[in-house]
Amino acid sequence: MFRTALACLALTATLLAAPTPATALTAADATDLARRAATLDETAPDDTSAPGAFAVGTTDVTVTVARRSFGAKVWYPAASAGANRPVADGAFGVVAFGHGFLQSVGRYASTLSHLASWGFVVAAPTSQGGLAPDHSAFADDLNATLTWFVDQGTTPGSRFANHVDPAALALSGHSMGGGASVLAAVRNRNVRTVANLAAAETNPSAKTAAANLPMAAMLVAGDHDTIAPPADNQIPIYQAKPAPKQLRTILGGCHCGFMDSGTLFCDSGSIDRAVQLKLTRRLLTDWFLYTLSGDTSRYDAVWGIQAQNDPQIRFEGAR
Incomplete structure (x- = not known):
């Protein structure tokens, strides 16, 4: 390497x-x-599981698009680290991230702030957090988040004015949010790519929607996941989707290992949470650098020999 x-x-x-x-x-x-x-x-600087070059800022926003209005937590490349800091120089891709069932967006802070350190604005809607979430509405919230940021990029006086690349939009999420990211992508042809974690089946069906998903997508799974087992969730979504697509399975990884901390009724894997999170950071960062930022130096980590022979992550893909 x-x-x-x-x-x-x-x-x-x-x-x-x-x-x-x-x-x-x-x-x-x-x-x-x-x-x-x-x-x-x-x-070494090409270790994308390590923090990137940008300081990370955080802010809470209210997304208002058409008749939708909800809160979102945002991590972004900043001139200096901290809450409500100025955005770093440049225009950045935007990733809308959907949380899992009954999970707060704060449980994904380490991964989402990591992506911001590598030059992405990452926004996680806090909507649909109750016992009876509307998966279709959550998908619309993810798309509304992307639309809101594109608008903010051209709004004078906005924190994000001139800092949004409207051609670099992505969807992500965990579990329920991963399934919702598939639903959202089918409805939004402005999205360049999808990369989700332990995506779960939704209502309407993410498995059915995946057949109409045109953009490149990476599904990340854990082979010890007993909450949204790959055989019933990520694998059928992967199989339904036309190329380009990937299924990257973390060996020993579990469903709750994609979060910073577990909850009641969580499963467990054969690798430590810290190891699973590190692998997750690397997978997502390499994928978004390659697909959103056009960083061709990440090809080997995404599609090449390095990806296909990773001893910790099983590779399946079609271009």
Whole structure:
């Protein structure tokens, strides 16, 4: 991998610059070099599971489009970190993210703020949080969120004026929100891509809707998911959708492992939550950099040998 090569080059340069040792390399020296190589590899700039270059700002907004009005939490690239900070220079893609059934948007903060650090505005509607959510309405809320941000990008005085790329719109979500993202995408041809987590079947059916989903989509699953098992949810959605499409299955991952903390009746996997979240951050960041930002350097991580031979994530895809 590229970051491993960088690590090796850095260590080689260090050894060449050092005085010639009087004795052979000791076991302790070898252990230290291995540790330093691992550290360099972990923090290399192409490690998209690590934070990106942007500080992250947060704000709460009220989305009002036509007859719809609801709150949303927003994470965005900022000039400095904190609440209600100015947006960083540039125009950014927008990702609307749908929460899971009975889950607060705050349970996804680590992943959504991570995406913002890599140059995306991420907005999570707080609507449809009750015991009887309307999946179709939630899909409309996700689309309304994208429409609102495009409008804000051309509204003088808006925090996001001149900071929205209207050609770089995406949908995402977890569980119920993942299924709703499929419904939303079918209704909105301005959406460039979809990437969701443990997408669950909805009413109306996300499985049925997927057959009419034209844009590239990545479904991320966990093979230990017992709440929205892949066989009954993500796999049928994937199979129904025409190419281009991907199903990336985190080995040992579970349904609740996509959230920052679990709740009552959560399932569990064979890998730690921190590991699953790290893999999730990498998958989403690589996908959005490639599909929204046009970063062709991410091809190998998205479609190439690196993606297809990842020992922690099973790959299935059709272009």
